[in-house]
Amino acid sequence: MYSIDVLIQGYPGRSLFHGSLGWSTTTLLRGEGRRILVDVGAFGARHLLAKQLAELKVAAGDITDVVLTHAHYDHSVNFTLFPNATVWIGEKELAWAAAQPPGFDPLPELYVRELEVSPRVKRIQAGDRFLPGFRAVMAPGHTPGHLLFYVTGNEGAILFTGDAAKNRAELLAMTVADTYDQAISQESLALIWDYWKREPGTLLVPGHDLCMRLDEAGQPRYVGERRAVLTAWLGDTMEPTSIDLCCGGAMTRYSA
Secondary structure: OOEEEEEEOOOOOOOOOOOOOOOOOEEEEEEOOEEEEEOOOOHHHHHHHHHHHHHOOOOHHHOOEEEOOOOOHHHHHHHHHOOOOEEEEEHHHHHHHHHOOOOOOOOOHHHHHHHHHOOOEEEEOOOOOOOOOEEEEEOOOOOOOOEEEEEOOOOOOEEEEEHHHOOHHHHHHOOOOOOOOHHHHHHHHHHHHHHHOOOOOOEEEEOOOOEEEEOOOOOEEEEOOOOOEEEEOOOOOOOOEEEEOOOOOOEEEOOO
16 A cells, blocks of 8 residues: 655654754655655754655655644644645644643644644544544543554554654653653553554554564564764864764764
């Protein structure tokens, strides 16, 4: 039914001194006459998102649908880049987000305001089957109206968890780092595991980590290789230093 390309890998970490990294997963599905993005990233992802789409020969105007797990900035703000796309978001999530006053939190107030009034936005409910193979599943805790998306019809199912399960550690520990109610988040984690086990080979796409499948012992195993490197001008010249965020912070000279 769909081919799947992870355009931007989510990263399971945060900065101690410079705020959230905001490095969330963005995925492209193609098939059934559609080009679908599931979550669209933050401002910092724009140049990479453009590069990845160009390499796949997909223009911004070709995107037919943007599907949002929740309203936080690192998953939602780039919906404005895709002028022909229908934007799908949970009705409960959008109502909650629009009712929040400006605050020191991850909600992008002006973008939420646009989501609330745009005619391109379609509000979905838990249980809705709104695109070919897509089913919305309520998974609150990170936000009140957070949705999972369970996609069937391929050889193996695909489960988009957003930030209800940001990374492998949360899935295994059965607890999460960011929630308004830990017990509710744990119920959502249990629901994720239930869906993950329903069909062998199901690909789980988390909000801030590599994709995973369950092995024969029922343990999560990564699909793909993590790539996360910072370059910084820490010396006295314009030659940057590369800081590998995957291998214990090893520092080497950068060459592109």
